[in-house]
Amino acid sequence: MSKRIPESELIINADGSVYHLNLKPEHLASTVIAVGDPDRVKKVSQHFDTIEFEISKREFVTHTGLYKGKRITAISTGMGTDNIEIFMTELDALVNVDFNTRLSKETHTPLEIIRIGTSGSMQKDIPAGSLLASAYGIGLDTLMVFYQTDYSAMEQTIGKVIQKELDIPFTPYCIKGSEKLLNKVGKGLLIGNTVTCPGFFGPQGREVRIKPAIPNIIEKLGNIKIGDFQLTNFEMETAGYYAMGRLLGHEVMSLNAIIANRITHKFANNAYSIVDQLIIQTLENLAKD
Numbered sequence: 001m002s003k004r005i006p007e008s009e010l011i012i013n014a015d016g017s018v019y020h021l022n023l024k025p026e027h028l029a030s031t032v033i034a035v036g037d038p039d040r041v042k043k044v045s046q047h048f049d050t051i052e053f054e055i056s057k058r059e060f061v062t063h064t065g066l067y068k069g070k071r072i073t074a075i076s077t078g079m080g081t082d083n084i085e086i087f088m089t090e091l092d093a094l095v096n097v098d099f100n101t102r103l104s105k106e107t108h109t110p111l112e113i114i115r116i117g118t119s120g121s122m123q124k125d126i127p128a129g130s131l132l133a134s135a136y137g138i139g140l141d142t143l144m145v146f147y148q149t150d151y152s153a154m155e156q157t158i159g160k161v162i163q164k165e166l167d168i169p170f171t172p173y174c175i176k177g178s179e180k181l182l183n184k185v186g187k188g189l190l191i192g193n194t195v196t197c198p199g200f201f202g203p204q205g206r207e208v209r210i211k212p213a214i215p216n217i218i219e220k221l222g223n224i225k226i227g228d229f230q231l232t233n234f235e236m237e238t239a240g241y242y243a244m245g246r247l248l249g250h251e252v253m254s255l256n257a258i259i260a261n262r263i264t265h266k267f268a269n270n271a272y273s274i275v276d277q278l279i280i281q282t283l284e285n286l287a288k289d
């Protein structure tokens, strides 16, 4: 029998919704499209045939509805893996914790979670305008210091090689995304390996008025080769999703609209339409189930 989860640990609002997401279990579909920007939720749900539920709290905007008969929840998360830790934990609680008894349910329900986000390329031959699915996420943040998980030999090697190359005092965590979802929603996309950063500027090698501490981080990461493994792009959530997904038992895939190329210094002038294309393609692939 599982342990009762106290009121201070899993916070349930007076109306029976979970603390940050403000959702009740019945509001959530088993297929979730997660986006960073709250304004992007309606870019997903505008394609739904019907919307049954809408709510928002902080950066978490939720629309649940039907797309070609498939029930889908679109939610925004805001930026960064700290938000993803909250998002994934509360999403999981909605399906795997009984909110009345506060016990974990005996039968585990897996969710399908697909991130649709923007990203910058660290490879010359992946231009702005490309669509890329992340086979692996590599976290340069420290989220996984606070959780224990098992890593494959390949994942451990990648983490150690990156640590040595960047000469940093911690080992980045490397986690594979869902193969099942890669086959379903990654169809026709470039397949890459995504570096998740705890910031947009210094951690991704951008210099505005202050110099990043790690010189040439883009080139250092972009030049790493481990067999045919190469790092391809920067963003701020993927590794957190993959790590929390593995711990909680959910299928997770991160899809990236590449809006900038950090080598050629080109920024897409049609960033919004690249994201829209990725949204439509993903909805179509999900509806084919």
Ligand SMILES: O=P(O)(O)O[C@H]1O[C@H](CO)[C@@H](O)[C@H]1O
Residues within 6 Å of the ligand: 035, 036, 037, 078, 079, 080, 116, 117, 118, 119, 200, 235, 236, 237
């Ligand atoms: O477009 P979203 O989904 O927010 O994703 C990317 O864009 C934000 C930075 O501009 C970060 O969240 C990064 O991961």
Ligand SMILES: O=c1cc[nH]c(=O)[nH]1
Residues within 6 Å of the ligand: 118, 119, 120, 121, 200, 204, 234, 235, 236, 259, 260
């Ligand atoms: O370069 C980029 C573009 C989008 N999002 C990021 O985190 N980095």
